[in-house]
Structure formats: C-alpha cells, structure tokens
Amino acid sequence: MPRRFPALLSASVLAGVLVLTGCGEESASGGSASLAAVTVTGSDPAKAPTVAVDGPLKVTRTESKVVSDGDGAAVAEDDLVSVQAMIVNGRDGKVAHSTWDSGAVGLNLGDAALFASFKSQLPGKKIGSRVLIASTPKDAFGDQGNPQLSINAEDPVVFVVDLVSATKVLAEAKGTAVAPKKDLPTVTMNEGKPATITVPKGVKAPTKTVVQPLIEGDGAAVEDGQTVRVAYTGALYRNGEVFDSSASRPEQPYFEFQLGQGGVIKGWDTGLKGQKIGSRVLLVIPPADGYGAAGSGEKIKGTDTLVFVVDVLAAY
Secondary structure, three states, X not given: OOOOHHHHHOOOOOOHHXXXXXXXOOEEEOOOHXXXXXXXXXXXXXXXXXXXXXXXXXXXXXXXXXXXXXOOOEOOOOOEEEEEEEEEEOOOOOEEEEHHHOOOEEEEOOOOOOOHHHHHHOOOOEOOOEEEEEEOXXXXXXXXXXXXXXXXXXXXXXXXXXXXXXXXOXXXXXXXXXXXOOOOOEEEEEOOEEEXXXXXXXXXXXXXXXXXXXXXXXXXXXXXXXXXXXXXXXXXXXXXXXXXXXXXXXXXXXXXXXXXXXXXXXXXXXXXXXXXXXXXXXXXEOHHHOXXXXXXXXXXXXXXOEEEEEXXXXXX
C-alpha cells in the first residue's frame, strides 16, 4: 500500500510556533490589569512594534484589546487569515518570536491545533487591526510551555497580532470554463470521489510540464510564500490509474502547502504559481519535475509522467 500522497508531496507549512496548541479556557475582551501592564508602540505595519511589559504578568484569563482598529471586514471564526505576530514572554517581557523578521504567515482559525487564545480573541476583529492578547499559559503553549522559546509551562504569553488579510474557502473550483488544448488528458469530476482522468490513446507523454486551466477562477492570483489550499486527484499518464486524491480522505478533503518553497514537487510549485483562486488546473508533469528517476512508493516509477487536476480553493 503506497504512502499517503501529501506525505510524499511534503507536509504543508503551518506557521511554526504559531500553531502549537493548548486547551481552551474562559476568555474575554476588555481592559484588565494584565492588558494595562503592556504597552505597544509603533504604527508602521511594515515594522515590528515595540512591546514593553510591566511584569511579571499575572493572567488569570485570556483577554485582548484592539491597539489600532482596521477598516476591513470582521474576521470569522473559520477564516484563513494572514497575520504578522509577535510572541512576548509575560514573565520577563522578552520577545520570543516575531514574524516581522521573516514575513506574514497564514493561519487557519478553524484549525484545532491553533493557539486557543487566537481562536477566542481574533474572530470579530477587523482586517487591518493590531490586536494585543494577554494569554494564560494554557491558552498558548499549554502545559508543556515552549523550551525552544524559553517559555516555561507557567509563563503567561503576550501576543501582538496584525490582521493582514482574510479569505473564505471555496468548496470547489468556481469561474469561467476554459477549452483545453488538443491531445491532453480529460477530466470528469465525481462529487465526493476522486476525479476520473482519461489519458488520450496513442499520444506520447510531454517532456515538459504542461499547465492547462480548465476553469479560470475570479480570485486573486496565488503567489510564492502563500499557503495554498487545494483539492486534487493524481493519476499515472501511462494508464490513467489514480494513485491519490484528497477526496479519498473525507475527514480532510484538501491539502495545504506553502507555494514556491520547495515543499512540493517542482511541477506544483511552478505550475500553480499565478493561478487564480477558484481555478481548476490540469498539470501533466514529467519525472524531472515530479519524483525523478527514483519514483515514489509502490505505484510511481522513475519513468512515470503524472497527471493532476487541482482545484485552487484558497490562499492566505
């Protein structure tokens, strides 16, 4: 039995330390003593704020306040959001981590592994806002703390979060149909099941990756560095056999990866760049842009050209 394809394709980037989970506690928004003990200065969203903590803090429940209000839409509890975030140890006021050093990251507010303090405090805040969160240890790194960041299990955590953007997730591709070029594999979508991919008889596999939109979405074009959510089916060019599909996993019928970072096969990184959200894309990928001469698993040989149909559902 072959390994699951997402494992072969490489796991998606989940914004590192921002998705270490703790169990939820009662939380609120307001002006408590713990929030009053934190000062945030700096208004340029392109630069990291300065955070001063009159600590050590005592945080008995997770709370938040809006430092500066944005003018965008309110974030929903299941949105995919792009954020800049700073993590500060509430015990000593030291900055433990900042995404301003490397760039905004994508987070799924519906992800059970996300900080409970983010899940409780960010929904309802507007895009463009800067939010200060004073979190109990349990709502941040949980009972284990985070030794890598020098945060102990009993340390409260201060977060400063800039809400950069948010997006809703499509259930499937949505847009304008595109007539494919001649002699390419054809695709039949099957609701709730892997797509059927039919390879044309007597047509040799291409030697270079083919990128053929079947539906052009009307969303923004996806860019390198974004986390992209897709639904897909993959088949072998030599016989049309499906070797994997996100539809085969109804508990999570999608896959996420960070575009352009080498975490997926080259044909995906290059073929999906610039495609619009809502698009359905046919990719025909020769071994050089796939798994190379080594192949992968029991089904994918080193000589196999791969065929994918990919729905671009969201990017954040």
